[in-house]
Amino acid sequence: MTQHLYIDVIVPLPLSGVFTYKIPDLLADRVIVGSRVIVQFGKKKFYTAIVHQIYQSDEEKTGIKEIISVLDTHPIVLPEQLRFWEWIASYYMCTLGEIYKAALPSALKLESETLVFLDASFEAKEPFTANETKVFDVLSDSKPLRIAEIEKLTGISNVIPYIKALTDKGAAYLNENIQNRYSAKTETSIRLSKNYSEIELSSILENLKRAKKQEQALLLFLELKNKSGDLDEFFIRKKQLFEQCGISPSVLDALIERGILESFQNEIGRFDYGDANLLSSNALNLFQEKAYDEIYAHFKEKQVVLLHGVTSSGKTEIYIQLIKDAIEKGERVLYLLPEIALTTQITERLKSVFGNKLLVYHSRFNDNERAETWQSLLQKDECQVVLGARSSVFLPFRDLGLVIVDEEHEASYKQQDPAPRYNARNAAIVLAGIYGAKTLLGTATPAIETYYNALSGRYGLVTLSKRHSEIELPEIVPINTKDLRKRKQMKSILSPPLVEEMKNALGRNEQVILFQNRRGFAPLLECKTCSWTPKCLHCDVTLTFHKGQRVMVCHYCGAVYSIPTKCPECKTPTLEVQGYGTERIEELVNEAVPEANVVRMDLDTTRSKRSYERIIADFEVNKTNVLVGTQMVSKGLDFDNVSVVGILNADSMLNYPDFRAHERAFQLMMQVSGRAGRRQKRGLVLLQTAHPGHPIISYIRNNDYISFYETQINERQLFRYPPFYRLIEIVIRGREEQSTEGFALEFAQVLRQTFQERVLGPVKPGISRVQSLYIRKIVLKIENQASPQKIRELIEFYQKQVMMNSKFKSVLLHYDVDPM
DSSP, X not given: OOOEEEEEEEOSSSOSSOEEEEOOGGGTTTOOTTOEEEEEOSSSOEEEEEEEEEEEESSOOTTOOBOOEEOOSSOSSOHHHHHHHHHHHHHTTOOHHHHHHHHSOGGGOOOSOXXXXXXXXXXXXXXXXXXXXXXXXXXXXXXXEEHHHHHHHHOOSOOXXXXXXXXXXXXXXXXXXXXXXXXXXXXXXXXXXXXXXXXHHHHHHHHTTTOHHHHHHHHHHHHHHHHHSOTXXXXXXXXXXXXXXXXXXXXXXXXXXXXXEEEEEEEEOSOOOOOOOTTOSOOOOHHHHHHHHHHHHHHTTOSEEEEEEOTTSOHHHHHHHHHHHHHHTTOEEEXXXXXXXXXXXXXXXXXXXXXXXXXXXXXXXXXXXXXXXXXXXXXXXXXXXXXXXXXXXXXXXXXXXXEEXXXXXXXXXXXXXXXXXXXXXXXXXXXXXXXXXXXXXXXXXXXXXXXHHHHTTXXXXXXXXXXXXXXXXXXXXXXXXXXXXXXXXXXXXXXXXXXXXHHHHHHTTOEEEEEOSOOSSBSEEEETTTOOOOBOSSSSSBOEEETTTTEXXXXXXXXXXXXXXXXXXXXOSOEEEESOOHHHHHHXXXXXXXXXXXXXXXXXXXXXXXXXXXXXXXXXXXXXXXXXESXXXXXXXXXTTEEEEEEOOHHHHHTOSSTTHHHHHHHHHHHHHTTSSOSSSOOEEEEEESOTTOXXXXXXXXXXXXXXXXXXXXXXXXXXXXXXXXEEEEEEEESSHHHHHHHHHHHHXXXXXXXXXXXXXXXXXXXXXXXXXXXXXXXXXXXXXXXXXXXXXXXXXXXXXXXXXXXXXXXXXXXXESOO
C-alpha cells in the first residue's frame, strides 16, 4: 500500500493551529522536524514555515498542497523550543504563528512574494506541459521574476502549480538568499594563490629580484605564514597587511596580478569579544560565599531559587561564579536582564571573564546580527553564555543548564504588544524546566508573587543583606514639597534642599542622578484662559510637549503635531506648559546649577543603536556629572562616583490607580536609591513628596521589605489578587464605539454563566481609545488551582458563541494573561 507523507507546519501568521501540507517524493528524505520549508499560503504568497510534525497516511488527503522547497539540512527550531512554544500558546492564550513571528529573527523567515530563478545548468529529462513551457520561456528571456510578473507575462491566472512543477523537475528555483535574508559578514583577506613547493617559491622570489618592494612584501607574507604554524590554510586580513606590515596597496595589487597572491571574502563573526581571562572574576567575600553555598544547597531540592540581595551586595559576582561552574560542566547559560540599557555595563563585565563564549541578544541588534546569534547557538560549541533582554528566551539552546533572571521584579519582563504577551521571568522558569535546568531569580526588591513562592517553599530563598565592602545603605531623606510650596520656597520641581545637595556633590567632584518617570518636556500644554489642552486625534490622551523637537507627541500611537501659537478654542496666545518631563528637568538643572554637565537618559535620547553605550560611558568617566532619567536609571546601573540621588515626584507613583501601584513605587524608589553611595561612602537620597508620612515612604526609608511585603500580601489575599488568584484581562477593540461596547457587554454576560462573580466589567479604561480604536476591558479572577487549559477552552467557547453575531465581525479581541 502506498504511504503518503504529510507535515503540519507553523506559519508566521496570527492564525490558530497548524497547517497540513504534502511532502513530494523528491523532498521526502530532506524534511525534518524544526526545519524551514517554503509553502504556498493563499493564492500568491510564499511563507517560510516551521515543520511541527511529520506523519504518514495510507489514504491520500484531497485538497492538500505540496510544499515548495526545503531550506535547511538541520533543525533551526529545536524540539525543546517547540514544546516551549506550545506552552506559551496555551498559557498566554495566543497562536503558534504569533510566537513564531516573535521568536525567529526576521532574516530567517520569508513573509512576502519571492523571486523565481531559472537554473542555468538545467538539462531536460522529461517534457514540459504547455503552461510549464510558458513559464520556462519567460524566465529564459528575463531576469528573476516575481509571481505576479510571471502571471502577467504568461497570461496564466494562477501560475504557482507550474512554478512548483518546474522546481520539482530542477528547471527553476526560489532564491534562497531572499528566503533567508541573512547574509554572513565578510572581510577581504589575502592568501597564496596555491600551495607552492619550496622550489616554486624560490623561482618566484628570483623573478621578483628586480621588483624589490614586491619581493620584500612576499617575504613578509611568507614570514607571517611560517610564524602562524598553519602552513596550508594561512591567510591574513587585507587591512592588517596594510597596517601592520607596511605593504602598500599598489604592491599588493601587483602580486595579485602576477597570480602569486589572491584576495577572497572571508566570513567573520559580527561579535568578537576577544580572548577571555578566566581569572578576572573577583573572589567572593564571606557573605557572597555563604549565599553561593546556600544556592547550591537549595538547587539539590528546588528547581528555582530566589536570591534576595540588597542593592550593591555583589549579586553579579555570584552569577559569574555560577556561570563558570556551569561552563565547566559543559552546560550553557541564559542570563536575562529587563532593560537593554543594562546590557551595556554587564556586557563589559562578562566579556572580560568569558570572551567569545559570550553572546549578546536584544531588539536593538539588526536582523543579520540576531540571525548570526541564532545560527551560532545551533552550530558553534564555544557559544556558552547568552546575555539578553526578554526575547532571549526564544533562542535555540543546547544543553541549557542554568537560567539567571536578574532584577526579576521588573515589569519590563512582560511583553505588552503585540502577542505573545508573555512574562519572560515566568517563561524562563518553564523553559529551564523543559531542559532540566536550574533557575536563579535575583533582586533587591522581589515581586510579591516571587517572595510568596519562596516563603511557601515552592522556591528556595537565599538572603544577602550586606552591601559589598561593607558599604552603608544610603540615607533616605524625605523632602516635604507640600510644606515648601505653602511657604513659597519651591519655585519648580527642584526643591531648595535638593539643589543645595547637588551643588555640594558637584563641588566635591561627585555625581548626581535625578529620577523622574515621565519623558518629554511637559505632560501637557494648557490654555490659561479657557483650560483647553491639545489631545491626540487618534487616542483619548493629552499630547506631551517636546521642546527640543518643537512638537507635541502622542506617547500611545506616536503621532506628532505642531505646536499652536494661540489657543484654537478662545483664540488667545495664553498657552503654557504644565508638569515636568525629563527634558524640562534637564533645562531646570542647567539653570539652577550652571556648573552641572547634564545628560538625559529616556526613550527619546536612546533611540539609536549605540546611544545607551555613549550616555553610560560619558557618565562613567565623569564627562557628564548629572544624569536625568526615567526608570531606565533605576535598573542595576553601577556608578562609582554617585553620591546624591533625587526622586523628584514620589506621589505620582503612589497614586496610580492599580493594585500593583504601591509595589511598583516601592521597587522603583528602592532601586533608584541603590544607585547612591556604591563605593566607600554612604550616599544620600532626597525623596520629594507631599506625603512624607505615607507608609510606603516609611518602608523605603528603613529598607524594610518584610513589613512592606506583609502589608501587601494581606491586601492581595483580602481582595483576591495574585498570588492567590490568576488574572486574565480580555481587551476588546473596535472602530465603532457602539459595537465595541455591545460585544463587551454580551461577552461578559455569557462568561458569567460559568465564572459568575469572577467576571469584572466590562469597564471603560482611563485611556479608552488608542490608534482610533475604542477599548473595553473585562477581567477574570481565577483561583490558582483551576486548570489553565480548561479555563482557556471555556473562554474560547464563549468567544466563538458571541462572535457568531455578524454585527461584531469587525471587533478585535486579545487576552492578556497575568497582566502587569
